Amino acid sequence: MSHSSHPSRTSAVVLTSLVVVGLASAAYLVRRPLVMSAPACLSGRWHGCYDTENGVLLMTLVGLPLAALAVSALARRRRAAGVADAWRRSLAEVGMVYGTVPMVWLTLMPGAQAGTAPGRLSLVPLRDLATMTPLGIAGNLLIFAALGCFAPMRFAVLASVPRMFALGALCSALVETAQYVLQLDRVSSVDDVLVNATGTALAALLTRRWWRTRPGPTGRVADTTP
Secondary structure: OOOOHHHHHHHHHHHHHHHHHHHHHHHHHOHHHHHHHHHHHHOOOOOOOOOOHHHHHHHHHHOHHHHHHHHHHHHHHHHHOOOOOHHHHHHHHHHHHHHHHHHHHHHOOOOOOOOOOOOEEEOOOOOOHHHOOHHHHHHHHHOOHHHHHHHHHHOHHHOOHHHHHHHHHHHHHHHHHHHHHOOOOOEEEHHHHHHHHHHHHHHHHHOHHHOOOEEOOOOOEEOOOO
């Protein structure tokens, strides 16, 4: 094993620990609602689990060990093949997929009048933001937070806060468009796009020291931070 692999693996372990601690803290804060959905989820029922916010969040937390195993398996396979930064790449790939898909699922849950109520648009910036609750703002900031955290670690072309803001805005616009076209009984709002994109950019800053932005002299990608 080369000495250069140790810093990469240590960074991956530190980042993984921070993610786990953050998720555990969030789970503690919302533990009571999560416990309410546990019977439906543990019995394998779709209704009451995967069609509720609490159920989806609970199953996302329950599945964390499987996600960790996927990271480990990918990293070991890559290390065996001599791939540089195996742990970093594997953690970034699994993290941005596992952390984003459940959040997008939540935003695409149909309302009570889905399929019958016409789509609703709110295209005036900052109008809806003034009526959002703190919890609603926090939720919108987290929709693409995993994408913001991990995408710049995996793709050098995305290692920029403005680019991550643009990516978050694009992904959010696609979700809002889907809500409108599919008539999910939700309001497609430009403020959701702005808050989602802001959350993506802020989350990207959390992993700034782990970004890879340019090829090094040996073909490996080097850090831009000291």
